Amino acid sequence: METNTMELKYASLDARIVLTEQEEKELTEQVQKFLDMAAPMKKINLANIKPTYYGFTRQNNLRKDEVKPSLPLETSLANAPDADDSCFHVPKIVED
Amino acid sequence: MELPNSSIQQIKTKINENTSFLDELGESVSQRCSKVQKKLNAFISFDPQFIAEQIEGIKNTVHNSKNLSLLGVPFALADNISTSEQKTTCASKFLATYQPPFDARVTSILKANGAIAAGKTNMNEFGVGCSGDSSYFKAVKNPCDTKHTSGNGAAAAVLTGAVKLSLASDALGELRQAASYCGVIAIKPTYGRISRRGLLDYASSLEQIGIISNSTGELAAVMETLFGYDPEDVSTLDAKVPAYSLMLDKNTNKIHAAVPEDWSDAPYLQDHIKILFQEQINKLEDLGIKIDLISLPHFRYASTAATIISAVEAFSNLANYDGIRFGYRGEAKHLQEMYTQTRSEGFSSKLKKFLTFGSLISTANYYHDYFLQSQKMRSLITIELDTCLQKYDLLLTPTTPFTAPKLDHPSPMNGELADPAGFYTAAANLAGLPALTFPVNGSGLPFGLHFMAKRENEIELLKTALLLEKEISFQKPEFDI
Secondary structure (H helix, E strand, O other): OOOOHHHHHHHHHHOOOOOOHHHHHHHHHHHHHHHHHHHHHHHOOOOOOOOOOOOOOOOOOOOOOOOOOOOOHHHHHOOOOOEOOOOEOOOOOOOO | OOHHHOOHHHHHHHHHHOOOHHHHHHHHHHHHHHHHHHHHOOEEEEOHHHHHHHHHHHHHHHHHHOOOOOOOOEEEEEOOEOOOOOOOOOOOHHHOOOOOOOOOHHHHHHHHOOOEEEEEEOOOHHHOOOOOOOOOOOOOEEOOEEEEEOOOHHHHHHHOOOOOEEEEEEOOOHHHHHHHHHOOEEEEOOOOOOOOOOEOOOOOOOOEEEEEEOOHHHHHHHHHHHOOOOOOOOOOOOOOOOOHHHHHOOOOOOOEEEEEOOHHHOOOOOHHHHHHHHHHHHHHHHOOOEEEEEOOOOHHHHHHHHHHHHHHHHHHHHHHOOOOOOOOOOOOOOHHHHHHHHHHHHOOHHHHHHHHHHHHHHOHHHHHHHHHHHHHHHHHHHHHHHHHHHHOOEEEEEOOOOOOOEOOOOOOOOOOOOOHHHOOOHHHHHHOOOEEEEEEOOOOOOEEEEEEOOOOOHHHHHHHHHHHHHHOOOOOOOOOO
């Protein structure tokens, strides 16, 4: 399987990442090399095997559904790059 | 006081005998960490003032704290484990100023048991890999040879005696690989044994906090303290925590171990590792451990499957690093541009490529052949390992196919997406099994023997490590600090 540049561009767009031309070139080569290495695994017939999504053999341990204190507003906002005393600030949704 | 030569018990006894010893202890920890930092860059955060404040805190409460299990024990946490009193950067520009609003569960437990937080250790950005080449705060040098990587700062800090124990994350074996590179003991417990609350992970279904130590007995004591159910982490096991320290001394049945027959097929396996591992098999047999070569036909695909799963999980988990609520924010005219600027400038080139790879594998063209196939391979490998460990007590391999790579050539796979260092370690993460690396003496850089055991059967790993500690005349690797 060969990966084309457009596929990588869309993938980086989905990840909200802009790759430089050099990074795009390097990644294309890396992906190709990886897919070649993964080819033997891809060929194994696993049609009758169920996928495992968690290496976890027990049920989730859920705590009681009780209201507990949450982080104070001031603490929640403390790490924000741009905020006032009650809200996160973001740039405009639509460009001028 | 020589911190590297003092045991956890000795530290506790000295404090209980005379509280003025705490001043000496604080001074010793600060000096040692400072030397290690200067020579190896093992820490991202290290503040003598913070250590002194903790010493004062213990002094004021010591009359109520005499029986605390880790009283006065200096520890380090990898910088992706949340600490409310120190920054938690994940070794990334993105979180270079991030101050968590709460402590990780493990941080709280260690503090509540009287341990002293010496610093936050350096690592690959967001814990992805063990090549030592992707930290925003530059690489960590190996104490045994500073031209080589130590994988992460957690292993280097323990080997050099800057701290008695350190915790770090392990998604494909990073913790165990670094311990192998530095010649220390490390355990990745069964998935769920240690709460992951407050761990800034990248691969949730694989990643677990593990422990690094210089001694099996001390490792057992720390495991007893850290293991257990956490109501704030749904993935923790609600299972009884054994009294490992007491169980260690009990007689053990004859150990029966398996070795995958194709263990020497690992890519980039160094010749001297091949020879040393064979020598170790012979030594273990001399100690009475019965070893069989067995067929595990899909073990060789573990690292590939785990790389694919971890990339997809990282693409998903790191989606909330968007520059709104915390961390770095790039300059932008509108919201969409802000997301891309923030992430493109805040993440390293290596991480950007890894996340794009995860995004690619999630797309329709790749999902079925690669992601789903990897999840099915995960099932198959888990079944194979469970079946093997029904019959055998342990599965034995080298920890890594090579010793610590050179820093100017971080890994034999430089420029590849899959790290071949994970060839032997990733299977334990896929299946959620406990695994331990034990250091072995070689003529050059250290390397590790890797043991896997049944789920929740960490005691088997500890007993084996103790046997090796007693019977194989292991000497700590030489280093100059």
